[in-house]
Amino acid sequence: xxxxxxxxxxxxxxxxxxxxxxxxxxxxxxxxxxxxxxxxxxxxxxxxxxxxxxxxxxxxxxxxxxxxxxxxxxxxxxxxxxxxxxxxxxxxxxxxxxxxxxxxxxxxxxxxxxxxxxxxxxxxxxxxxxxxxxxxxxxxxxxxxxxxxxxxxxxxxxxxxxxxxxxxxxxxxxxxxxxxxxxxxxxxxxxxxxxxxxxxxxxxxxxxxxxxxxxxxxxxxxxxxxxxxxxxxxxxxxxxxxxxxxxxxxxxxxxxxxxxxxxxxxxxxxxxxxxxxxxxxxxxxxxxxxxxxxxxxxxxxxxxxxxxxxxxxxxxxxxx
Numbered sequence: 370x371x372x373x374x375x376x377x378x379x380x381x382x383x384x385x386x387x388x389x390x391x392x393x394x395x396x397x398x399x400x401x402x403x404x405x406x407x408x409x410x411x412x413x414x415x416x417x418x419x420x421x422x423x424x425x426x427x428x429x430x431x432x433x434x435x436x437x438x439x440x441x442x443x444x445x446x447x448x449x450x451x452x453x454x455x456x457x458x459x460x461x462x463x464x465x466x467x468x469x470x471x472x473x474x475x476x477x478x479x480x481x482x483x484x485x486x487x488x489x490x491x492x493x494x495x496x497x498x499x500x501x502x503x504x505x506x507x508x509x510x511x512x513x514x515x516x517x518x519x520x521x522x523x524x525x526x527x528x529x530x531x532x533x534x535x536x537x538x539x540x541x542x543x544x545x546x547x548x549x550x551x552x553x554x555x556x557x558x559x560x561x562x563x564x565x566x567x568x569x570x571x572x573x574x575x576x577x578x579x580x581x582x583x584x585x586x587x588x589x590x591x592x593x594x595x596x597x598x599x600x601x602x603x604x605x606x607x608x609x610x611x612x613x614x615x616x617x618x619x620x621x622x623x624x625x626x627x628x629x630x631x632x633x634x635x636x637x638x639x640x641x642x643x644x645x646x647x648x649x650x651x652x653x654x655x656x657x658x659x660x661x662x663x664x665x666x667x668x669x670x671x672x673x674x675x676x677x678x679x680x681x682x683x684x685x686x687x688x689x
Contacts, residue, residue, distance in 0.1 A: 375684055376490035376653045383493075388433050389595055392547040394523065396437065397589045398430055402560045402649025403494065404453055407551050407589055408434055409544065412520030414443035418542055418551045418589075420458040420505065422488070425497040427457030444517060446528060447507065448553030448591070449536045450475040451566075452487040453494050458505040467515065468507035469530050471538030479674045480504045486675045490653065531555065531579035534572035535564070535591075537671070543583055550583050550602075554591030558605045561648045562612050565657035566672040569665060573613035581606050592649060615640050620662045634659045634687040656687040 384401040391397055394410030407418040415438065421427045445463035447455050450472045458466060481504065488495040509515075517526040524546035531541060535554040542551040554563065555576065564572075581603065588596040588605060596605045619640050623633040637659050645651055660683045661672055673679070 373652060373688055375681065377650060378490070378492060380491075380653075381493050386433075387594075390437070391549055391587055391589075391595065392544075394438070395544065395547060395549055396434060397551075397595050398433065399589075399592075399594055402592050405589055405592060406430055407542075408438075409519070409526055409542075410438055410440060410523070411443070411517075412523055413440060414520075415440045416444040416446060416517060416519075416526055416542075417442055417461055417463065418446045419448060419553075420445060420455050420461060422453040422491075422494045422501075423457050423496050423498060424460035424500045424502075425457075426494070427460035429496075431460060446540070446542055447472060447505070448541070448551070449539045450480060450483065451536070451554075452480075452484045453491060454553075455505040456484065456501045459502050465509050466505065466507045467509045467511075467528065469538040469540045470510040470512050472536070472540075473507045473510050473538075475536065475538055476504055476506060482674050482676045485677045486680050489677050490680060529579075532571050532576035533568035534576040535562075536566045537568070539576075541580065541583075543585075548584070548586040549589075550580070550585035550587070551589045552580060552591070555580055556588060556590040556605050556609050557648075558588070558590045558593035558596045559608075559648055560590070560592035561645060561651035561654045562609060563650070563654045563658065564613070564616070565654070565661045565675060567658075567661060567665075569613050569617055569662050573610050573617065577606055577610050612641065612645060616658060616662055617666075620659055621666055624663065624666055630660065630663050631687060633663055652688070656683050659687065 384403045386400045389397050396408045398406050409416045442461050442463045445461045445466045447468040513530055515528040527543040529541050539553055539555050585602050588602045596602050616637055619637040620633045
């Protein structure tokens with residue numbers, strides 16, 4: 370079998386971006402499986418959700434947003450700490466950068482390593498990487514819930530921590546007035562899950578239960594198209610849960626019989642590929658996913674920090 374190119378290093382084709390206006394002043398930009406971003410208008414300010422990988426990439430998004438609104442950006446909300454979500458923050462010139470308190474701790478603990486790791490895994494997303502001025506530090510954090518009054522008749526934006534999932538610090542952004550949920554990477558709509566920094570058992574149970582309890586009528590996941598309608602939202606949450614459950618079942622079975630990490634990867638790949646293999650970044654993610662889950666089921670409570678060298682080691686062990 371030919372060796373597969375490392376992670377997404379060979380994925381150099383530009384993706385078509387789609388800007389959707391989901392309600393008055395509510396925006397989402399999707400890009401065929403690349404990271405999604407969004408924005409919500411307050412009465413006289415903007416809240417932006419996610420920052421992309423570099424200021425240059427973020428500036429392209431903001432130029433499209435400015436075709437619809439010229440309101441100043443008061444809040445930039447980051448769903449979690451991963452580099453391709455946060456390192457474009459300087460382009461927003463936001464008054465406040467909001468994240469969960471665990472996200473700020475993760476930036477301090479592993480932000481530099483994650484920066485190098487993700488840019489080597491996904492070089493196409495690192496548009497003009499030298500434009501990144503440094504790590505992105507939240508200036509406002511919370512532990513459970515934070516409500517932003519949007520002013521006028523626009524209602525509230527509720528930022529909620531639903532528990533450990535994709536990382537220790539994922540938050541969602543909920544617009545009760547419109548029943549629209551920005552779910553970050555806790556839910557993917559026809560894009561493979563990255564779980565290399567995850568807590569699979571919490572995510573697949575209590576965390577997704579809390580996400581589902583919003584009963585959203587539109588959902589913007591971390592990647593993939595916007596999901597419209599209650600049935601479709603429930604299906605997106607369900608397929609995210611199923612992906613995790615299959616991983617837990619397959620990796621757990623191999624561990625219990627004394628098998629190897631390589632066997633766990635092969636069995637998990639075989640169990641998932643028919644349903645999910647066509648999804649963006651499936652082959653990229655799965656070695657890192659299985660490696661983290663193997664550790665978790667072996668009693669390693671918190672994810673081991675990914676470095677560029679460790680990335681290559683795991684890839685060569687499992688995906689060649």
